[in-house]
Amino acid sequence: MASDSLPEKKRISESTIHRLSLYYRALTVLEKEGFETVSSKGLAKREKLTPAQVRKDLSFFGSFGTRGLGYPVVELRDKISQILGIDRSWRVALVGIGNIGSALVSYKEFQKQGFQIVKLFDNDQRKIGSNHKGIVVSDIKNLANELEPDNIEMVVLAVPATVAQYIVDDIVKAGIKAILNFAPVNLKVPDDVFLRNENMSMELEYLSFALVNDHIPKRVR
Amino acid sequence: MASDSLPEKKRISESTIHRLSLYYRALTVLEKEGFETVSSKGLAKREKLTPAQVRKDLSFFGSFGTRGLGYPVVELRDKISQILGIDRSWRVALVGIGNIGSALVSYKEFQKQGFQIVKLFDNDQRKIGSNHKGIVVSDIKNLANELEPDNIEMVVLAVPATVAQYIVDDIVKAGIKAILNFAPVNLKVPDDVFLRNENMSMELEYLSFALVNDHIPKRVR
DNA sequence: ATTTTCTTGTGAAGCATTTCACATATTTGA
DNA sequence: TCAAATATGTGAAATGCTTCACAAGAAAAT
Known part of the structure; x- marks a missing residue:
């Protein structure tokens, strides 16, 4: 054969x-x-x-x-x-400059691992144009136009859960294939887009469960 | 029988x-x-x-x-x-008022799920005594004395990786049995202490791996 | 040089988790 | 009232992941 x-x-x-x-x-x-x-x-x-x-x-x-x-x-x-693909640097955009978003701009661990936040977006007029760590916040309306020319390959999403799906739709339309989502909501994306969720409450809920049930987990992440 | x-x-x-x-x-x-x-x-x-x-x-x-x-x-x-033990509220202390810590104090999702951050600690003299969302930052030296009287049952740790182990040792000594750690380090705690790690770089690394290997994960968290 | 010790790499076994498939119970519609 | 449709709860099968155990290779010791 x-x-x-x-x-x-x-x-x-x-x-x-x-x-x-x-x-x-x-x-x-x-x-x-x-x-x-x-x-x-x-x-x-x-x-x-x-x-x-x-x-x-x-x-x-x-x-x-x-x-x-x-x-x-x-x-x-x-x-x-x-293997992990971190033998290079990745250009990352951050959408949503609220509590979490602001913290992530300054989060050195990302930088250290080669994830460079090079673009910021928000829809709040008071934030647009402001400067965070040397990056000027763009209007979220320009998402589609500004991601590709800037060679952005990943997006970190730190917006309220209520608007996350609309924004993720735009991000997907802009051709982004990797998204890290901090909003506590299940976002729908096409099969060829990689989406990871960072749900911080979930871990506290796990601790709560463990305390209440005196639960010894089998495996620990 | x-x-x-x-x-x-x-x-x-x-x-x-x-x-x-x-x-x-x-x-x-x-x-x-x-x-x-x-x-x-x-x-x-x-x-x-x-x-x-x-x-x-x-x-x-x-x-x-x-x-x-x-x-x-x-x-x-x-x-x-x-079942999850969130049909009640939990009193939480936050240690480390840096980028991430500050963001978490204002993070409404915790509040919403019943996780109330009621105490803040830092070792930086400039931060001790300052007010964040109505809570005055305590000196980390007083950790042992101030956690128990205040009925704290969980601690969120948002300190640099280099000092995380020392601080977690103190937290354990203070009788805390549930810790959510944001430092990218493997902390050692006794078997009866529940420890969860929130490692945000790890998720970006996963996305990086997925992009580089065009990897379709079997199961998604 | 030879033996002993160490440690990898890997099939196979052992577990754990997920999915299947169906008996059973309840609701809905005629 | 009865038939058809719906949907749970759960053993059993299928799948996936971890651990075991050992042959084989390399280093260290004698």
Whole structure:
């Protein structure tokens, strides 16, 4: 027979991807601490995971370790940054300059990981034209016109839940394929748009549940 | 025989608890929209889940629906709020009045879900004594003395990663059993303390991975 | 050089979660 | 009143994820 099977793109679980972020962070610290190599055991301990989990996660992407020795810290960190796509910088627009939005403009962690907020939008006339960390707030009406010419590839949405769907529709129309939403609402987007939700109340609700039910979770993110 | 088995506390998955939060939110909207009942199908559609999932989740806690009709919106919402422990208010302290911390003090969603931030702490002399939304910032040195008398049961931690572990140690010593951590670091706490992490960069990294790998995630939070 | 120790990478086993499918109960409509 | 339609609740099947356990490779020790 000519061909056995289709390319078959392997599906990586959300958990694995999140753990890659943890490994990346741990490896950054390990490098600072002067370690040249680290074992799956050592890495696991730092993030409260199991060595097998670490090895399995990494094995989805290749063989990066040396038997008897472990993983080279810097090399592995670089490899993970490639996998996650953070070996480059991303141009991000932030829509909604309220409480949360303002905080995110100044949030250094984004910058550090290569997520550069380079554009701000709001619909409030008092905010439009004002300057936040060197960026002038644009009118949200210009969203469609201003995103593409500025090479924006991601949008962080920090607007009230009531208007989030309208705005996300505009964002999608503007061709953006990745959105991080802080509004506590389930937004509808086409299948080819990646949407992640950051729902901070949800985590407090989880804590509330845990306290009330004295619940020991099986797995911890 | 006298006794068959031990009480056997059933373990609920993290995912189920998170979905309860989603159901709660959806039911709140449904009530506002004037619906008296909703089917598992209807509820599922609102949160992009399957009807079977909704029914299974709820079945862990009891039988709340009527065959042929669905679930009573208000009743189910109240029941879920009981399960999650948000049928009461929680007194929360916020430690770290930086970018994120300041935003969270004003974040109305917390208030709405019954999480009342009633105490603020910082170590910066310029911030101590200042007023945020009617709350005077206390010196972090007084953490141990001021949490218990004020009946604080949860702490939101929004301090730099470098000092987070020291502060969390104090928080634990003060008897707090539930902590929501915004610092991008893996904090060590005793087994009887519930710790949740809110890592906003992680979600951007997920989006980055998705864009680079054109990855369609299997399950979405 | 050889043995011992260490540690990876990975099928397979073990669990956990989700989905299926259907008996059962209730409502709706004729 | 009865049939048709609707929708729950739940074992069982299917799927997915984690852990186990070990062969194999490399380093360290002797």
